[in-house]
Amino acid sequence: MAVDVGIIMGSQSDWPTMKEAALILDQLGIPYEAKIVSAHRTPDRLWTYGKTAAERGLKVIIAGAGGAAHLPGMMASKTRIPVVGVPVQTKALSGIDSLYSILQMPKGYPVATMAIGAAGAANAGLMAAGILAISDPALAARLDAWREALSASIPEEPKDE
Numbered sequence: 508m509a510v511d512v513g514i515i516m517g518s519q520s521d522w523p524t525m526k527e528a529a530l531i532l533d534q535l536g537i538p539y540e541a542k543i544v545s546a547h548r549t550p551d552r553l554w555t556y557g558k559t560a561a562e563r564g565l566k567v568i569i570a571g572a573g574g575a576a577h578l579p580g581m582m583a584s585k586t587r588i589p590v591v592g593v594p595v596q597t598k599a600l601s602g603i604d605s606l607y608s609i610l611q612m613p614k615g616y617p618v619a620t621m622a623i624g625a626a627g628a629a630n631a632g633l634m635a636a637g638i639l640a641i642s643d644p645a646l647a648a649r650l651d652a653w654r655e656a657l658s659a660s661i662p663e664e665p666k667d668e
């Protein structure tokens with residue numbers, strides 16, 4: 508079955524973070540796949556994934572990695588499909604290493620870089636949804652409803668916890 512979004516990550520240890528993107532796609536009814544594709548440990552898998560992404564019909568790739576996070580950038584160098592990067596939080600440097608590794612792409616090969624960690628992964632799902640909604644009115648309506656529900660859930664007054 509063709510899927511619109513590929514969620515890729517450098518390691519199994521990234522999945523608790525990247526699952527936040529998957530949850531958003533589930534909520535919005537967007538078909539996706541989730542794969543472990545490591546720039547360093549499985550470079551041939553990365554190459555094949557990037558080389559075949561367009562012909563397989565993927566429309567957005569969400570790529571998460573931590574530390575020397577080369578996966579999103581390498582994927583952007585291998586496919587013209589938009590890549591949304593998620594810096595995974597690390598123990599040693601709190602994800603600043605991941606952020607800088609993903610953010611500082613050279614001219615010509617952009618990665619749309621999100622915030623560090625779970626919020627960034629969820630926003631990556633929403634960014635993918637926004638891109639897909641440009642040419643999918645039904646999805647656009649679902650995304651609008653999702654945004655309105657979030658807005659409506661925010662109380663006007665703070666309360667003691």
Ligand code: RP5
Nearest residue numbers: 517518520521572573574595
């Ligand atoms: C990166 O190294 C992965 O994206 C992960 O965030 C980090 C650590 O990987 P593990 O040692 O937990 O497999 O490639």
